[in-house]
Amino acid sequence: MFIKIIKEDVIEGLQKSSSIIPVKTGAAFLRTIWLEAKENKLKIRATDSNIEFTGNYPAIIGEEGLVGVQGKTFADLVRKLKPGEISLRLDDKTLVVEQGKSKYCLPTSDSSWFQEFDSFPNENKVLLSGDILKDIINKVSYCISDDDTMEGMTCMSFKAVDDEYIEICGLNGHQFALFKFQNENIHKILPEDGFLISKKFLGELKKWLSEDEIEISLSNRRLFFRTKDNTEIFSFPLSTYNFPNYHELLNKYEDQFNSVLEINKNDLIESLDRLRIFNSETSSTYFKLNENELLLYVEGNEIGEAYESLPCNYKGSINDIVLLTKDVIDILSHFDSEIVKFYFSGKTDPCKIVGEEDYNYFVITMPVEIEEEVYYTEEEA
Numbered sequence: 001m002f003i004k005i006i007k008e009d010v011i012e013g014l015q016k017s018s019s020i021i022p023v024k025t026g027a028a029f030l031r032t033i034w035l036e037a038k039e040n041k042l043k044i045r046a047t048d049s050n051i052e053f054t055g056n057y058p059a060i061i062g063e064e065g066l067v068g069v070q071g072k073t074f075a076d077l078v079r080k081l082k083p084g085e086i087s088l089r090l091d092d093k094t095l096v097v098e099q100g101k102s103k104y105c106l107p108t109s110d111s112s113w114f115q116e117f118d119s120f121p122n123e124n125k126v127l128l129s130g131d132i133l134k135d136i137i138n139k140v141s142y143c144i145s146d147d148d149t150m151e152g153m154t155c156m157s158f159k160a161v162d163d164e165y166i167e168i169c170g171l172n173g174h175q176f177a178l179f180k181f182q183n184e185n186i187h188k189i190l191p192e193d194g195f196l197i198s199k200k201f202l203g204e205l206k207k208w209l210s211e212d213e214i215e216i217s218l219s220n221r222r223l224f225f226r227t228k229d230n231t232e233i234f235s236f237p238l239s240t241y242n243f244p245n246y247h248e249l250l251n252k253y254e255d256q257f258n259s260v261l262e263i264n265k266n267d268l269i270e271s272l273d274r275l276r277i278f279n280s281e282t283s284s285t286y287f288k289l290n291e292n293e294l295l296l297y298v299e300g301n302e303i304g305e306a307y308e309s310l311p312c313n314y315k316g317s318i319n320d321i322v323l324l325t326k327d328v329i330d331i332l333s334h335f336d337s338e339i340v341k342f343y344f345s346g347k348t349d350p351c352k353i354v355g356e357e358d359y360n361y362f363v364i365t366m367p368v369e370i371e372e373e374v375y376y377t378e379e380e381a
Contacts, residue, residue, distance in 0.1 A: 001065025001090040003037040005057065007083050010042060013055035013232065016208055017046035018075035020053050029113040033071035035088070035095075037064050045117060046071060051204055052117045054233040062089075068109030069095050077104055120224050120233050124217040126185040127228070131211040136168050137202050139179050139334050139361060144199040145172035152241040156202060159194030160187045170199075171244060175327065177334075178246070180360035189218065196239035197223065208234045249364075253350050257343035259316020261289060265340045265355070269332050271296055271308045276325045278306045284368045285325045289314050298325065318344045322368040323351065331363045 014033070021031050036043040042059040045052070067090050077097060078086065087098045090108070097104040137156070145153040150173065157169050161180075164187050169178040195218065197205075205225070215226040224235040275285055280300030288295035294312040299305035321344060332340060337355030344351050348369050354362045 001035075001037050001067055001088070002062035003042060003089075004060040004062070004085055004087045005042055007078060007081055007086055009059075010044070010055075010057045011078060013044050013057055014075040014078055016232070017044050017053050017055065018071045019207060020046050020048050020051050020204060021071045022048060023072055029068075029109060031071055032068040032109045032113065033074055034066065034068045034114055036066045037061050037088075047117065051201060051234070051236045053208070054117055056231055065090055066111060066114065067095055068111065068114060069106050070109075074106060077106075117233075118219070118222055118224075118235060120215075120226050120235075121217045121219050124189045125215045125226070126183075126189060126217070127213050128183070128186065128216055129211070130209040130214050132181075133214070134206055134209050136179050136181075137206055140168055140170040140177045141199060141202050142170075142330060142334070143172055143175040143177035143363065144170035144202075146199065147172075152196065152239075152243040154200075155196035155198050155239045155241055155243065157194060157196055157243045157246075158190065160190040160192075163187075166190065169246060171246060174366040175331070176246065176249070176364040178362060186216070194243075195223065196241055196243055197236075198239050201236045205234065205236075208232075249350075253345050253352075256345035256349065257352055259289070259318040259344040260314070261287075261294065261316075261342040261344070262313040262339060263294060263310060263342075265332050265335060265338060267310055268294075268340075269329055271310060272325050272329050275306050275308060276329070278303050279325050282322075282368070283324055283326065284322050285328070286320065286322050288320045289316065289318060291315070316344060318347060321347055321351070323365065324368060327365055331365060334363070335361075 017033050021033065030048055034045040037059060038061070040059060040061055041056045044055045044057070047053070081099050085099070089096050093108050095106045095108050097106065140156055144156055148154060153171050153173060159167050161167050164182050164184045165180055166183060166186055167178060167180050169176065213228050215228060217224045222235050222237050224233065226233045272285060275296055275298045278298045278300045280303045286297040288297070291314055292311060294310045296308045296310070297305070331353055335355040335358050337357040339356045341354050342351055348367055350364045351367055352362055352364050
């Protein structure tokens with residue numbers, strides 16, 4: 001193999017591929033990046049045995065060939081080289097990298113290790129904006145469990161509902177996020193029961209995505225993403241877990257949300273962020289609900305206690321409730337609306353949060369059970 005490449009043409013693809021492969025753990029072939037010179041292209045492949053990345057970049061081919069190199073080392077070397085032309089040639093079992101008078105020799109992997117990657121299924125492909133998909137992941141992924149023993153709750157669920165709508169949701173046992181959007185083409189390719197994406201793949205997918213449109217397709221076992229110009233392909237296996245029937249939960253409580261708090265999102269985030277300083281004991285904030293005023297209170301045995309008051313609109317029968325401070329801050333940070341609403345069904349029952357301008361998106365969180373006497377009363381305030 002002998003080729004010439006321009007650093008600026010390949011460096012982004014190399015960084016994407018090297019971020020997938022393990023640094024030290026796992027088998028040696030999983031730490032390998034495969035370089036194939038063919039038809040005026042340098043094809044770069046990398047996998048961690050689940051995620052597969054393929055990139056095609058322009059090159060001047062002197063001699064076609066396939067070679068595997070230690071991925072992190074090769075990517076770091078190219079990243080630190082100067083801009084411009086770089087030559088790669090295979091010398092026996094060594095890949096020689098040259099730029100100007102500088103030369104670097106890297107050991108290569110046994111070519112018998114190489115296995116072809118799954119091909120992109122063209123028959124099912126649909127278009128979707130990359131920034132829309134990133135936004136969906138951001139709005140849902142923080143509600144997905146990190147506990148591997150929770151099986152389906154470690155995944156993001158995609159499911160077709162109604163005529164043209166798709167529901168994407170995540171659940172971790174005490175939080176649930178759902179985003180619903182309309183896309184007729186994606187609706188058509190979804191299996192009847194939808195599919196699940198493991199949370200561990202979502203971080204790498206977000207790093208790969210850009211704001212440009214991408215092509216999406218799926219087989220019966222993998223989900224595929226491809227740039228519109230066919231330069232890069234990113235894929236991973238679909239999860240085989242079963243996702244909980246969340247519609248049963250939603251239907252159970254929908255008619256019980258009888259108390260509504262309407263408040264400025266940013267004002268509430270700022271207050272909770274200050275009160276969080278005092279969360280040394282319970283990590284919670286006490287919400288005392290009045291028609292035009294929200295009273296917030298936290299205490300820490302060694303740090304002290306803090307009170308804040310915010311204007312609001314409230315209608316309902318629930319006088320007070322306790323919520324995890326950090327969770328509420330995290331949830332609110334994913335809303336674009338200036339005004340948010342909290343729908344309460346009981347002191348220990350699910351709380352639903354929506355935004356005025358966040359159409360088809362909501363989050364459900366669970367209140368905290370704490371003895372009331374540890375908190376101040378209205379007469380003490």
